[in-house]
Amino acid sequence: MLEVSNLNKFFDHNHAVKDLSFSLDAGEVLCLLGANGAGKTTTVNMLLGFTEPDSGLATLDGLDMHRQSEQCRRQMMYIPENVQLYPAFTALENMTYLAELAKVDVTAESMAAALERTGVESVHHAKKLGSFSKGMRQKVAIAFALLKHAKLVVMDEPTSGLDPVATREFIDVINTIKERGTAVLIVTHDLFCARELADHIGIMSQGQLKQLLHKPTLSLAELNDQYFRQFAA
Template sequence: MIKTQNLTKEYNGKPAVNNLNLQIGKGEVFGFLGPNGAGKSTTILMIAGMIEPTSGTCTIDGVNVALDPLKGKEILGYLPEDVGFYANLTGYENLDYLGKFYPINDREREDRIETLLKSVRLNGVTQKVGEYSRGMNQRLGLALALLNDPKVVILDEPTANLDPEGVLRYREIVNELREAGKTILICSHILSEVKAVCTTLGIISQGKLVAKGSVKEVEDELIRQSNTHQKIVIKSINPELYTKIESIKNPDILEIARTKDGVEISVEKDIRPGLAEELKGTCSGITEMYLDRPGLEDLFLNVYRREG
């Protein structure tokens, strides 16, 4: 649904986004992560057809959004980080006015507004938007992003101003959209939220995509890039454990170190099943074996540090 090819945006000759190649399929919930200044916002604005790339292309469902931005907006819903509305109108009146820019008839527009306001828990609210809390404003923005029944939805920091109940409802809405076959791109700094709803992740740093895939695939790639290694920690009361492990020939074993209560093995990948089989019957006394690897939060922090 979303495809970029060598997408590049330069400001004063310096690339903010640098030859970005990205594909997000139908029904995919894609979490887009990166430090401030990494190129997330610029990428989103190009995908939304709001700024033109310096070079390269971006298509949504086959529509080149730079060449045909109006067609792109017909199939795209976009919730910016700071959404603005007419303060002197109610939520319904804002959606009714803005909905007239879409090619839908009056009855359909009215029905959608009623359904969406109920979905984001704003039905029956008659106060002007200027009196809304930030969370209510955010929920109205989500309703606006879905007003044209888009095939693709971009959500920029969607939970930033929501209370716990609002976050739970947001998650439910994202799952409903995914089940309906919508493609969703979520840009957020809240890793727990991204992990809770996204099927795939992408990490951008210095304008380039440095990792993409499932949470585990992204963790594996960032571990590889950071030159850190995961460790298998074995706790044992058997003093022969170190000697036995040292005799095992496995190219994925990088280093073996004694600890006060066992052994730590630096490895390229998780080899616990094979290791357990090697040790079974010949090295009793093992009380615990687990994989110690950096989590996404720690690895993402390393990306931030590299960016700085």
């Protein structure tokens, strides 16, 4: 579904991303870990088509994610750390507006079903998002990804600021969209979330993918050790 081959990005003399390569199949989760400045944000911006790579290629279901960025965005959902929806709109009104922007056909029934599938109970559908927690706003955004039939969901620090209960609910929601065959790329500092969710864990440092763990079976302590070992090397 997602293929990244030898991506490179320079900012003046700073080699921000160096020969980055990985792949992600439908229904899989890749968590990218790394300290600030590791190259994670630049990687995401290249995948979203906001930043042009200096060399290399990223494709989504065969489409060039830079040269065909508009077509790719129609098949993607980006959910930033702080979900920017309309606080004066209800959950259903936000879904309706997003559907109009994305030219996605929806019905009241399909929107309600998507919200309930991500854990937003019907009693909240007509409430304004200004009263929602970060976790609840995320659920609305993920529900729209379901309606949109997004092939790839990209998330930036989704568990930042969530309490343990909300984090567990987030993990359950991501497992729900995995079952639909959606590929999920998560940029995070949350080792627990990565350990619980990921089919693959990538550890980035100084623009390079230092380690890529497939189907990780490491304990949280072992993952923590692997993570910090990359910065001591």
